[in-house]
Amino acid sequence: MVHIALRAAGAVLALAVAQAGTPASAQDIVLGASVQLTGPVANTGRYYKDAYEFTIDKINAAGGVKVGNEKRKLALKIYDNQSDVNLSVRQYTQLVSQDKVNLLLGPFASNFALADSAVSEKYRVPMVQGGGASDQIFSRKFKYIFGTLAPASNYFGSTVAMLKELSPPPKTVALLYADDAFDVSVAEGTRPLLKKAGLNIVIDERYTSNASDFNSLLSRIKSVNADVVLVAGHETEILNFVRQAKSLAAAPKLYSFTVGVPSEDFRKALGKDADYAFGMTAWLPDSNLKDRWFGDAAQFAAAYKAKFGYDPDYHAASGAADVEALAQAIEDAGSLDPKKVRDAIAKLNFPSLYGTIAFAENGQIDLPQVVIQVQGDKLQPIYGGKGFIEKPKYPMPAWDAR
Structure with missing residues (x-):
């Protein structure tokens, strides 16, 4: 009975996966995330799921990401952490150790990012997240966590x-x-x-x-x-x-x-x-914020509203910027090697719908x-x-x- 229960639990976990766009092929670059799709903070968690999928689809529609001399599409593997920090940690562990995703996007909320970033650090897989702003996340001298929210302090x-x-x-x-x-x-x-x-x-x-x-x-x-x-x-x-x-x-x-x-x-x-x-x-849909894939922030906001039926706020914009940061870093590195991509993320400095993406030494952006x-x-x-x-x-x- 215990084995049956464990198999059932595994089946439930598998059903929590939502794939963005078409199913991932062997050539796709897979980004992994665990997000609050149900539970007390699901209303904000959906901003990240929607922004991740929306931006990945936009980049793929433009031909994908250039890795060396070839273009490759992005795919998203996302779990519902049910607003449970412990489950989120287990899911990120599964994403890197079993699912073998290439790179990580983050959850919503600082307590989640604080716990989940320990997984990215342990396995040395870069995570770019726009859901956690607590100074504690970036005070541990971790090398594989990057954040697009301004310091909470x-x-x-x-x-x-x-x-x-x-x-x-x-x-x-x-x-x-x-x-x-x-x-x-x-x-x-x-x-x-x-x-x-x-x-x-x-x-x-x-x-x-x-x-x-x-x-x-x-x-x-x-x-x-x-x-x-x-x-x-x-x-x-x-x-x-x-x-x-x-x-x-x-x-x-x-x-x-x-x-x-x-x-x-x-x-x-x-x-x-x-x-x-x-x-x-930290963000308003300003047409002066130019963007490689969306044109500008105003165009992003209009297209987002047309697709999802609600206006994006800074959560959605930061989520979109997270995907763009990974895409740009892959191209700059010319590789999917996690260490090379990590080093490229640390050196990023490019305009986006969210503002200039350039991380401080601790891995955090400080936008006014x-x-x-x-x-x-x-x-x-x-x-x-x-x-x-x-x-x-x-x-x-x-x-x-x-």
Whole structure:
């Protein structure tokens, strides 16, 4: 019976594989990934699956990737990790040790990338991932992990810079963050930025990931009359936070979230209650971001929306850039040898729909975050490296005054 159960489990795992495009041939370059297709964070995980498949199809339609003197097509082998970190690690191990994929793409979320990158390092197979931004991922001096998200420790950097220029100037801040690798890194980086800006942190609270009840925290925010609330968490947590803020009539002058705001799903879920929310993004579909395969970021966004029925955000753009980085590195290396491709990735410097792809010595890209805000039915860029882009809607009015 044990053997039967093991075979059944293996069959279930095999069924979790989704092949992009046509089945891989012996000549295809196979990219492997484990992504959250089901479970609590599947809504964001699908951005990566869709972006990987979409970009691979685009590159293949243009003739594929040149390896030495021949052109070869890309293929994708992807598992559903069911939002389970331990399963994800096992699947990446299977991808490199049994499936013998050539190179790796990443999962979504820093705690996944932190664990899964240990597999790529152990087997010396390069992984380019745009789902994990925690500084912990890149502090271990690993050689085979590369990331296209900006450091989590500076996610609120542009937001804090903006706070200093608002009128009336905020004075007090509540900092809330989930207890996972990404959000802890965000908080650790944000505290010194707030102190340097002369802002008083009146609440500094770590909460359990996937928390659904924020009533006590919101009551504290009201009692101390915090001007600004900064929340580092997951999208479902942010949705619950905003809904409960409305029910408790908690309305600080400004609140900003690390996730959610750039997402069309977030804005649809909250409707008019998403208005005034601030967030940040390292990517906007700007036609000035030229791209070898898609033309530019605006063309990428339009084609992506036409295919999948929803607007891409920075998760999708970074996922597309991950595939492009591997394709470019293969061509630069003229080889599929993992060590040669790894060295080529480290030397990349090319324009893409996501921005310039060039990795720092630790393997991470540091792209500036643009502050964005939901203003009515629009997502408006507000503040960037050169100051205000558009006027923010600030202070946020009371809920009954909207």
